[in-house]
Amino acid sequence: MHANGLGLVEQFLACPVCGLAMAVDDRAVRCERGHTFDIARQGYVSLFGGGRRANTGDTPAMVQARADFLSAGHYAPIAQAVSDAIPADAEGLAVDLAGGTGYYLSAVLERHPQLVGLDIDLSTYALRRAAGAHDRLAAVAADVWQPLPVQDAAARVVLSIFGPRNAPEIRRILPETGRLIVVTPTPAHLGQLVGPLGMIAVDALKQQRLDEQLAAFQRLSQTPVEYTVQLVHRDILNDVLMGPSAHHVDADALRAAVGRLPEPTAVTISVSVAVYAPR
Ligand SMILES: C[S@@+](CC[C@H](N)C(=O)[O-])C[C@H]1O[C@@H](n2cnc3c(N)ncnc32)[C@H](O)[C@@H]1O
Numbered sequence: 001m002h003a004n005g006l007g008l009v010e011q012f013l014a015c016p017v018c019g020l021a022m023a024v025d026d027r028a029v030r031c032e033r034g035h036t037f038d039i040a041r042q043g044y045v046s047l048f049g050g051g052r053r054a055n056t057g058d059t060p061a062m063v064q065a066r067a068d069f070l071s072a073g074h075y076a077p078i079a080q081a082v083s084d085a086i087p088a089d090a091e092g093l094a095v096d097l098a099g100g101t102g103y104y105l106s107a108v109l110e111r112h113p114q115l116v117g118l119d120i121d122l123s124t125y126a127l128r129r130a131a132g133a134h135d136r137l138a139a140v141a142a143d144v145w146q147p148l149p150v151q152d153a154a155a156r157v158v159l160s161i162f163g164p165r166n167a168p169e170i171r172r173i174l175p176e177t178g179r180l181i182v183v184t185p186t187p188a189h190l191g192q193l194v195g196p197l198g199m200i201a202v203d204a205l206k207q208q209r210l211d212e213q214l215a216a217f218q219r220l221s222q223t224p225v226e227y228t229v230q231l232v233h234r235d236i237l238n239d240v241l242m243g244p245s246a247h248h249v250d251a252d253a254l255r256a257a258v259g260r261l262p263e264p265t266a267v268t269i270s271v272s273v274a275v276y277a278p279r
């Protein structure tokens with residue numbers, strides 16, 4: 001069982017039912033009032049406070065495609081930029097919201113040995129991988145649109161990378177000295193693929209709109225990360241299947257469209273890495 005990471009973050013967890021402190025043993029995470037959440041065989045724990053779940057996050061196929069794509073290293077410069085954005089002396093808790101398979105959080109933990117990591121995601125398929133991704137990483141299933149199972153002002157760093165953002169909850173778990181790091185695609189991201197493959201154009205979230213959404217924070221910096229990768233057909237398929245377009249394309253039509261692209265195809269990766277502090 002990979003419960004090591006859970007033990008390292010227990011002091012920061014809050015019961016999703018009653019908000020009290022939690023303790024972790026080999027089998028379960030329990031609050032002071034006795035609400036008990038069993039640790040899954042694969043090392044993650046589900047911390048839901050009740051109520052219906054709107055969805056279950058990424059499917060096994062999406063998670064597989066994402067893991068394959070990320071392991072090829074195409075987004076390594078993004079992981080590097082995120083790690084660079086964190087102060088070298090940062091210690092304590094780093095929370096990755098909708099952190100998926102733990103790819104970015106693992107890179108951050110590798111670079112910052114004084115941090116322990118908490119990956120919160122809805123997809124238990126992603127969390128199975130995350131639980132084994134790094135020995136200082138804890139994988140927790142929870143819905144980022146619900147109160148997070150994290151104590152007030154407990155996080156030194158919050159990461160939000162290509163995922164949904166719940167600004168009031170992020171603000172609640174960050175102290176004044178904490179930092180929020182947000183990665184968003186620019187309109188140029190994957191530009192060569194969007195048209196030919198009928199992908200949903202990446203959410204060209206204007207910086208202004210992001211700043212509005214994050215009105216409780218002030219932006220300290222914003223770093224563009226833009227480069228070109230050479231993608232073979234397999235990478236291109238994974239890239240489509242790991243994202244929101246996966247729900248909108250017919251698999252055979254997609255394969256055919258990918259087959260018509262040059263191999264390799266030069267593709268622009270273009271994101272913004274922004275650092276925010278609570279106001
Ligand atoms: C585009 S992926 C990004 C994952 C990761 N940040 C990365 O870049 O590799 C979006 C992630 O959000 C998760 N997700 C979607 N809705 C969620 C929610 N309401 N709460 C928590 N996670 C959610 C999905 O399961 C998926 O892992």
Ligand SMILES: [Zn+2]
Pocket residue numbers: 015016017018019020031032033034035
């Ligand atoms: Zn409780």
